[in-house]
Amino acid sequence: MLKLTNTLTGALEPFTPADGVTVRMYTCGPTVHDFAHIGNFRTYVFEDVLRRHFKSKWNLSHVMNITDIDDKIMRKAAERKIDIREYTAPFTAAFFEDSARLRIEKPDVITAATDYIPEMIALVERLLANGHAYREGNSIYFRISSFPSYGRLSRLDRRELKVGARIDADEYEKEQPNDFVLWKGPKDDTEPRWEAPFGTGRPGWHLECSAMAMKQLGETLDIHWGGVDNILPQHENEIAQSEAATSKPFARLWVHGEHLLIEGEKMAKSKGNFFTLRDLLEKGYSAQAIRYLLLSVQYRKQLNFTMSGLEQAQHSLDRIREFLFRLQTARLQEGTTPELTQLVSTARTKFEAGLDDDLNTPQALGAVFDLIRACNIALDREQVREGDRAAILAWFAEVDSRLAIIPATEEVLARDDEIDALVERRNAARRNRDFAEADRVRNELFDRGIVIEDTREGTKWRRK
Numbered sequence: 001m002l003k004l005t006n007t008l009t010g011a012l013e014p015f016t017p018a019d020g021v022t023v024r025m026y027t028c029g030p031t032v033h034d035f036a037h038i039g040n041f042r043t044y045v046f047e048d049v050l051r052r053h054f055k056s057k058w059n060l061s062h063v064m065n066i067t068d069i070d071d072k073i074m075r076k077a078a079e080r081k082i083d084i085r086e087y088t089a090p091f092t093a094a095f096f097e098d099s100a101r102l103r104i105e106k107p108d109v110i111t112a113a114t115d116y117i118p119e120m121i122a123l124v125e126r127l128l129a130n131g132h133a134y135r136e137g138n139s140i141y142f143r144i145s146s147f148p149s150y151g152r153l154s155r156l157d158r159r160e161l162k163v164g165a166r167i168d169a170d171e172y173e174k175e176q177p178n179d180f181v182l183w184k185g186p187k188d189d190t191e192p193r194w195e196a197p198f199g200t201g202r203p204g205w206h207l208e209c210s211a212m213a214m215k216q217l218g219e220t221l222d223i224h225w226g227g228v229d230n231i232l233p234q235h236e237n238e239i240a241q242s243e244a245a246t247s248k249p250f251a252r253l254w255v256h257g258e259h260l261l262i263e264g265e266k267m268a269k270s271k272g273n274f275f276t277l278r279d280l281l282e283k284g285y286s287a288q289a290i291r292y293l294l295l296s297v298q299y300r301k302q303l304n305f306t307m308s309g310l311e312q313a314q315h316s317l318d319r320i321r322e323f324l325f326r327l328q329t330a331r332l333q334e335g336t337t338p339e340l341t342q343l344v345s346t347a348r349t350k351f352e353a354g355l356d357d358d359l360n361t362p363q364a365l366g367a368v369f370d371l372i373r374a375c376n377i378a379l380d381r382e383q384v385r386e387g388d389r390a391a392i393l394a395w396f397a398e399v400d401s402r403l404a405i406i407p408a409t410e411e412v413l414a415r416d417d418e419i420d421a422l423v424e425r426r427n428a429a430r431r432n433r434d435f436a437e438a439d440r441v442r443n444e445l446f447d448r449g450i451v452i453e454d455t456r457e458g459t460k461w462r463r464k
């Protein structure tokens with residue numbers, strides 16, 4: 001049974017969708033003022049592993065917003081004298097390109113805040129009508145003193161609440177639990193604005209999450225996910241503005257992923273350790289290794305993201321690729337063996353139990369390497385049969401459908417006529433006992449990133 005840690009209660013809780021059939025999941029998407037950084041992608045990679053795990057058990061309806069109205073976006077668009085959508089379009093496109101490189105599946109519904117203005121206006125009207133919102137100047141604020149459980153998610157000491165104090169900024173610190181703005185009157189002529197019955201303005205930050213989630217998924221979601229840095233104010237405010245309107249719990253389960261550190265330090269542009277996916281790809285690391293490293297530590301633990309960690313991740317992927325190459329090219333006898341059937345079954349059980357245990361990805365990866373180790377021994381002893389190979393490959397396909405880290409068969413078995421010719425020239429030199437020439441060709445192949453192995457079935461080559 002799947003268990004996940006609920007931030008609301010702090011406890012590890014069994015999870016099933018409310019209707020037993022479809023998981024209704026909401027993710028706070030990117031604020032598209034810039035390229036997403038690698039810390040953002042840690043959260044999205046974990047959401048992706050969770051969505052894939054959900055899909056192995058139930059149907060899934062997954063909604064994500066794109067925050068395209070926010071102080072930073074408005075400021076940057078104004079600096080460039082362009083419309084906010086013109087400013088955000090390339091960053092939104094880049095986010096989905098980067099996500100695709102990391103094999104992050106797309107949520108079923110993705111919508112921009114600017115597509116949900118009528119729904120947000122309706123939500124503000126509801127909150128004005130029931131007394132949870134009030135007007136001050138030409139803006140509308142949420143009255144946190146009217147919502148007794150404000151701060152429950154973040155374990156905020158209610159004595160810290162600044163009753164009657166107001167905050168206009170989209171992002172603010174934990175030290176300022178003030179009444180937050182739901183609808184902002186324009187500060188100057190350049191700000192984008194929309195007409196509403198309660199005055200011209202623009203929505204407050206993440207009002208769209210409540211409006212969009214409730215419209216697409218119903219008033220109580222099964223699960224809402226995000227990074228720990230989203231808990232306050234973003235998620236507290238989402239809970240307050242949703243539950244004050246509906247009097248129902250906004251989400252049954254809140255899940256939060258931990259931060260990552262870069263080489264042991266907090267990532268910051270000022271420290272020069274701030275990386276987007278593009279920065280790391282330019283340094284020559286593969287998206288596959290980056291994904292592997294991001295999911296190699298359980299989501300609730302802090303991950304220390306290092307360049308040597310990326311190299312180790314690449315090494316782990318190479319081990320998987322080497323094993324699959326060996327397995328797929330081995331000459332095997334017909335049939336199956338009970339020992340191998342048992343090995344696959346043990347690995348599968350350990351893998352599923354790991355993911356069910358609060359998405360323990362290190363345990364799931366451990367199951368993959370246990371199987372590789374045992375199968376390599378079985379291959380040495382010629383104990384693996386055709387049927388076993390099929391069962392192992394089928395299980396690796398299942399692992400890939402969950403973790404998306406297994407190299408594709410075409411990649412494992414990649415052929416190349418030019419390389420084949422070089423391998424043949426090297427073998428011919430060996431047959432002629434011209435070992436100097438054989439070594440020279442082998443080194444040339446190595447420089448091209450090709451490793452060759454002499455096996456009982458002849459010489460095999462693979463990419464490093």
Ligand SMILES: [Zn+2]
Nearest residue numbers: 028206209234
């Ligand atoms: Zn949100």
